Amino acid sequence: MTKYQIYFVRHGRTFYNKLHKMQGWSDSPLLPEGIEVAKTAANALKDVAFDHAYSSDTTRAMNTAKIIMNANKKDLHRHTIPEFREQFYGYFEGMFAAETWFIAGEKYGTPTYLGIAKKFGFDKTFDFLNQADPLNFAENAEQYWERIGRGFEKLDRIANDGDKILLVSHSTTIYSLAQRYHAPNLKITETPLNSSLTILDRDNGLNSVSTYNKVLK
Incomplete structure (x- = not known):
């Protein structure tokens, strides 16, 4: 019987974001403004006692996670979890x-x-x-959700009851989770901003997004 929270943070703004290009499994560097907004998120989350720190295995997500955890009061080793990459656009x-x-x-x-x-x-x-x-x-929908399911299974194996997990991920990934699992009173009308916070509560395998696209200041 395990209940834990995942703090999904979208990575900082990148070169491809600025150009409005499909980034997916490709990569482009964080812009100076992307680094700054990641630092703002890091400052907002510095007192959250995370029990685990993860990001997808893209450079933009790993670098954002590094900025956030370098400011955090917990000295945690950061891990990557490829299952929470962005959608693959082929x-x-x-x-x-x-x-x-x-x-x-x-x-x-x-x-x-x-x-x-x-x-x-x-x-x-x-x-x-x-x-x-x-x-x-x-990726089609079936392939995508099968991958995401594997990611949750990985987290279930490491999480203890009451844990808080940082997971730096991507726009469509976070948006898709919010679309599928949002609490009834939570409106999902736009994709998440760079370095915004979305909180997903996972209770014995059941998901509920309680906070979406919160701008961190």
Whole structure:
């Protein structure tokens, strides 16, 4: 019987974020402004007694986690957990986001990311992109959620009752968890900001997002 909290923090702003490009499993460096907003988050979280510190295995997430934990009162070793990477965009990695979602959704009459999610449901953003990928590399919803499930299983094996876990992750990853598991009174209307905080409570394998996209000051 284990109940613990995951403090999901989106990484700091990167070069690809500024260009509005699909980043996914690709990587680009944190911008100076991304480092600064990560430092702001670090200061806001410095007194949280984390029991474990994780990030995805992308450089942008690892560097953000390093900034946060260097300011924290707990001297924890940081680990990586690849299962909480961003969505894999396959053929569309590095392309401009507006162009990508036009290709994925135009034939369905919804040529935007949020338009697809609103009209067809969030999981169709994965499936439409997979269908549009000429190489069939982009993750579909089934593949994506299977990966995320493996990540939770890993955390379940290390977490003790009452633990607080830092996990630096990504926009779509955090947004997808909030869409699927948010508490009834919590409105999810936009993707999370860089270095914002989302808290997921995991109680004996059941998830509930109680805080979403909180700007840390």
